[in-house]
Every structure is written in structure tokens, then in C-alpha cells.
Amino acid sequence: MRRVSTARPPRLPRAEREAQILDVAHALFAARGFGAVTMDEVAAEVGVTKPLLYTYFGNKERLFLACVARGGTKLQAAVTEAFTTAPDPGESLRSGMRAFLEFLDADRAAWQVLYDPTVPVGGEIELEMDRHREQLAALAAAAVQGVLPGHSAAEADAMAHALLGAAEGLGRWWLRNTEALTASEVADLLITTVEPGIARRART
Structure with a gap:
């Protein structure tokens, strides 16, 4: 598993960042199912911090x-x-x-x-x-x-x-x-x- 990024992610417009997160999350959920995917994995794949991911979607259920x-x-x-x-x-x-x-x-x-x-x-x-x-x-x-x-x-x-x-x-x-x-x-x-x-x- 990739480590969650601790570096400050590049600044993107909110809509663009949200779309990026959704693209990655959608691919992970489709491949492995809701039950197997974690927010840590999504954050790592997107290249953002976990707190930023929660700022956008709140929890895994809201993201799904x-x-x-x-x-x-x-x-x-x-x-x-x-x-x-x-x-x-x-x-x-x-x-x-x-x-x-x-x-x-x-x-x-x-x-x-x-x-x-x-x-x-x-x-x-x-x-x-x-x-x-x-x-x-x-x-x-x-x-x-x-x-x-x-x-x-x-x-x-x-x-x-x-x-x-x-x-x-x-x-x-x-x-x-x-x-x-x-x-x-x-x-x-x-x-x-x-x-x-x-x-x-x-x-x-």
C-alpha cells in the first residue's frame, strides 16, 4: 500500500480537485468494492492528505x-x-x-x-x-x-x-x-x- 502523502498538495480549484478525487475513488470502488477501499488509499492515490479528503467529502460513505x-x-x-x-x-x-x-x-x-x-x-x-x-x-x-x-x-x-x-x-x-x-x-x-x-x- 502506498503511504499517505504528507506533502502539501498543489493548489487546484475546488471543482477540479473534487473531480480528481471522484475519478480516483470511482476507479478504486469499482475495482475492489465499497467494503475493501479505505480513505487512506484514496488520499494516497490522489496524492493529498487525508484531512483534505475529509474536508471535501466528510467520510467514506459520502464519497461513495x-x-x-x-x-x-x-x-x-x-x-x-x-x-x-x-x-x-x-x-x-x-x-x-x-x-x-x-x-x-x-x-x-x-x-x-x-x-x-x-x-x-x-x-x-x-x-x-x-x-x-x-x-x-x-x-x-x-x-x-x-x-x-x-x-x-x-x-x-x-x-x-x-x-x-x-x-x-x-x-x-x-x-x-x-x-x-x-x-x-x-x-x-x-x-x-x-x-x-x-x-x-x-x-x-
Whole structure:
């Protein structure tokens, strides 16, 4: 482990220093998980003192929450664009599922932070991660309701959560099997698996 720097770090504008810290912390959390990373390590990698790191983020939980917010905002933007720019509800659902999985390929570090299994159960971090999932589920539910106009909002919401769970599971599988299929192929697999069920439900 590198020793924490005791030298005075170069002066940087606050926003620039904050971005630098987030870049380093995000990479460490993605590689090793929340539970294994320490503030000493982050300070050493950035090249700042530990007190300065605490001045910016307060504690490890606040630093991780900032990383979750950063990754969640990027994922939300990618998926929102896919859901809202498609020409019809069916294509919206397909585009959204594809964007969700292709984001994993484009920014694996953000995905690994957003779906980190080492975070404390029931704490603020888990609540924030759940909030981002619920935002994605709401987008999917709107698309499902467009495909199933005669069905209830509760049914659309339940189906959206099922789709999101399937996409998350496939994402975790793909991270362990990146040589087997491309992210786009995994997205195609998800779409061809769920579309027949949605089509059958639309006829009832």
C-alpha cells in the first residue's frame, strides 16, 4: 500500500480537485468494492492528505454516495434518451433495454459502483442505489404501459421491475463472460426472451 502523502498538495480549484478525487475513488470502488477501499488509499492515490479528503467529502460513505450519484446520472441520461426518443412504445422498450446493457460496456466502472454488493444493508447508500433503480423502473413502466394500454399501472410497474431485474442479472453474467458475447448480443438475448411474453399479455 502506498503511504499517505504528507506533502502539501498543489493548489487546484475546488471543482477540479473534487473531480480528481471522484475519478480516483470511482476507479478504486469499482475495482475492489465499497467494503475493501479505505480513505487512506484514496488520499494516497490522489496524492493529498487525508484531512483534505475529509474536508471535501466528510467520510467514506459520502464519497461513495458522490460516486453513485455520478454514475447514476450518466446511466439515467443514457436510458432516458433511449426510452423517450423511440418512435413507439414497443421500440421504446427495446431501446431502453439495449441502452441499459450497452451502458455497462461503455462505463463498467459506473455499473460496478451502482451495483456494488459490498455496501451496508439498509443504510443511506443502499437507499440511494434503490432510488436510481426506481427511476429506471419508472421509465420502463411507462413504456410497458404504452405496449399494454388496457392493463393497470400496477401490472406495468411489476413487469418493469421484472425486466430491470433480468437486465441486472444479465449484466452481472456478462461481466464474468465478456469473451462469450458482446453487450449488444446480450441485449438482443434479453429482448428476444421477453418480447413474446409481453406480446401474449397484450392480447389478453
